Amino acid sequence: MRKPPEPEIITPHLLRGWPLPQPQGDKKARGTALVVGGARFTPGAVLLAGLAALRAGAGRLQLAVADSTAIALSIAVPEAAVVGLPENGGGVPDGLLAMAADADVIAVGPGLDDIGEAARLMTAVLDAAGKDTPVVLDAYALGALSRDNDLLRGRPQPVVLTPNTGEAARLLGDEITDVSAAAVALSAGRHAVVCLQGDIAAPDGRHWRDENGDVGLGTSGSGDVQAGIVAGLLARGADPAQAACWGTFAHSVSGQRLIPRHGRTGYLARELVDEVAYTIATV
Numbered sequence: 001m002r003k004p005p006e007p008e009i010i011t012p013h014l015l016r017g018w019p020l021p022q023p024q025g026d027k028k029a030r031g032t033a034l035v036v037g038g039a040r041f042t043p044g045a046v047l048l049a050g051l052a053a054l055r056a057g058a059g060r061l062q063l064a065v066a067d068s069t070a071i072a073l074s075i076a077v078p079e080a081a082v083v084g085l086p087e088n089g090g091g092v093p094d095g096l097l098a099m100a101a102d103a104d105v106i107a108v109g110p111g112l113d114d115i116g117e118a119a120r121l122m123t124a125v126l127d128a129a130g131k132d133t134p135v136v137l138d139a140y141a142l143g144a145l146s147r148d149n150d151l152l153r154g155r156p157q158p159v160v161l162t163p164n165t166g167e168a169a170r171l172l173g174d175e176i177t178d179v180s181a182a183a184v185a186l187s188a189g190r191h192a193v194v195c196l197q198g199d200i201a202a203p204d205g206r207h208w209r210d211e212n213g214d215v216g217l218g219t220s221g222s223g224d225v226q227a228g229i230v231a232g233l234l235a236r237g238a239d240p241a242q243a244a245c246w247g248t249f250a251h252s253v254s255g256q257r258l259i260p261r262h263g264r265t266g267y268l269a270r271e272l273v274d275e276v277a278y279t280i281a282t283v
Contacts, residue, residue, distance in 0.1 A: 003178060003180075003181055004180055004181055004184040004201075004207060005207070007180060007199065007200075007207040007208050007209040008206075008207065008208045008209070009208070009209055009210075009211060010200075010208050010209065010210040010211075010245050010248065010249050012283045014245075015245070015246060015249060015283050016283060018242055018245070018246075020057070020233065020236065020237075020238055020242070020246060020280070021236055021237035021238060023057075023059070023236055023237060026059070027059030027060050028059060028060065029059065030057060030058060030059025030060075030235065030236050031057075031058050031059055031060070031104035031105065031234075031235030031236050031237065032058070032059065032060040032061075032062060032102060032103050032104045032105075032235060033050070033053040033054075033058040033060070033061055033062070033103065033104065033105050033106075033107065033228075033231050033232055033234075033235040034062040034063075034064070034099050034100060034103035034105070034106045034107070034125070035049045035050045035053065035061075035062070035063050035064070035106075035107045035110060035228065035231065036064040036096070036106065036107065036108045036109075036121055036122075036125055037049070037064070037065065037107075037108065037109055037110040037111040037112045037138075037139070037140075038063070038064070038065030038066055038069060038073070038085075038110070038111040038112070039065075039066050039111055039112055039113040039114065039117075040066040040068050040069060040087060041113075042111035042112075042113060043065045043066065043069040043072070043073050043111060044111065044221065045110035045111030045139070045221065045224040046063050046064075046065050046073065046110050046111050046224075047063075047073060047076060047077055048110070048221045048224040048225050048228060048269055048270065048273060049107055049110045049138075049224045049225065049227050049228030049231065050063050050077060050080055050228060051077065051228065051273045052224075052225045052226075052227075052228030052229045052231075052232060052272075052273050052276055053105075053107070053228040053229070053231045053232035053235060054079060054232060055229070055232065055273055055274070055276035055277045056228070056229045056230075056231075056232025056233050056235075056236070056247065056250065056276055056277070056280065057232050057233065057235070057236040057277075057280070058104075058105075058231070058232040058235035058236060059235070059236070060081075061077070061079055061080040061081070062080060062081045062082075062083070062099045062103065063077065063080045063081070063082045063083070064082075064083045064084075064085055064096050064099070064121075065082065065084065065085060065111070066084065066085055066087050067084030067085055067086060067087055068084075068087060069084075070082050070083065070084035070085075081099070083095040083096050083099060085121070089117075092120070092121065092124040092125075096124070096125065097124065097125070097128040098128075100124075100125040100126075100128040100129045100133075101128045101129065101130070103129065103133060104133065104234070104235045105133065105134050105135070105136065105231045105232075105234040105235045106125055106126075106129055106133060106134075106135050106136070106231075107135075107136040107137075107138065107227055107228065107230075107231040108121060108122050108125060108135065108136070108137055108138070108141040109137055109138040109139040109140050109141030109142065109227070110138055110139055110224040110227060110228075111139070111224070112139060112140035112141065113140065114140065115140055115143045115144045115147060116144075117140075118140040118141045118143065118144040119144035119147075119148060119151060122137070122141055122144060122145075122151060123151065126155055126157060129157060130157075131156035131157060132156070132157070132158070133157050134157060134158040134159070134160065134234045134240055134243075135157045135158070135159050135160070136159075136160045136161075136162060136227050136230050136231045136234070137159060137160070137161050137162070137192075138161075138162045138163075138223060138224070138227040139167075139223070139224075139227075142161060142162075142163050142167045142170075142171060143167065143170065145161075145171065145190075146167070146170040146171045146173075152190070152191075152192075158192075158193075158239075158240045159190070159191070159192035159193070159240070160192060160193045160194075160195065160230055160234070160240050160243065160244055161186065161187075161190060161192050161193070161194045161195070162195045162223065162226055162227045162230065163186075163194070163195075163196055164196075164197070164223060165179065165182075165196070165197060168182050168183075168186055168194075168196050169182075171186055171190070172185060172186055172189070179196055179197050179198075179199050180199050180207070180209065182196060182199075183195075183196040183199040183200065183201040183207070184199075184201045184205075184207055186201070187201035187202060187203050188201075188203055188205075190203075191203045192240075193240040193241050193243075193244045194244075195226065195230065195244045195247070195248050197213070198210045198211065198212075198213045198248060198252065200241070200244045200245050200248055202240070202241045202244075206241060208245050210245070210248045210249050210252055212249065212252035212253050212255075212256055213251075213252040213255070214252070214255055214256065214259070214264055215264055215265055216255050216258070216259065216262075216263075216264050216265050216266070216267055217251070217252060217255045219265075219267070219268065219269055220269060221268070221269030221270065222251075222255075222269045222272065224269065225251060225269050225272045225273055225276075226247060226248065226251040228273075229247040229250050229251055229276055230243050230244055230247035230248075231243075232247075233246055233247050246280070249279075249283075250276050250279045250280050251272065251276075253275075253279045254272045254275035254276050254279045255267065255272060255275075257275045257278075257279065258271055258272070258275060
């Protein structure tokens, strides 16, 4: 991969000059975020992503998870409408398709554990979604995309990809030796905004880097939180590149805020969620 030009560093000054939309009115004006994922034994990923979306400013939250966990999740997240997904390879529920048609942003992938199921759900919700509805793809949704390049081909929806380095390598079909170059190449090749380990690349060639990330972010569930933050910012009206830059900064600085209490590697992904709103508000 050819080495790209040096990225622009994300700072509070840069973000203050790129202010987030400030919706007026009721919760619908702040946007509806739909998170689709959560296999039977991993519904917590959807919980983390959904709560992060609310903390980032989304007004309404809808969650789709394995049917056996839907009731428990609806109790754990009383702010959300929850729909159950068949666990026997059955059809996609009409309720999920209605949610997708009504959503202002859709995140697919957190907590899924089957690539075929991820591909099936992604296809169904994107078929139902509006052509301008942004989509965040994470975890197994990225695995499905790495196996089938046609999943997004011809789709009108704006896309943000939030891979880790392993997922990015599979999407590129190449070992990653330069994260910046990989983010730029992946963005150009997939015509999507890419958030990769602090590097954000847009398909128009713009490129940023957040330098606030620390080792503590490498903890179970942290990526779900980041995907949820980006989705929440998209729900409230940010454009994909703006949501990716603000979301990456909010994710990493939330981790920095937890270090004095828990050390560099002692905090949990669920604790990141509770720092998100304050981090965004104090930029």
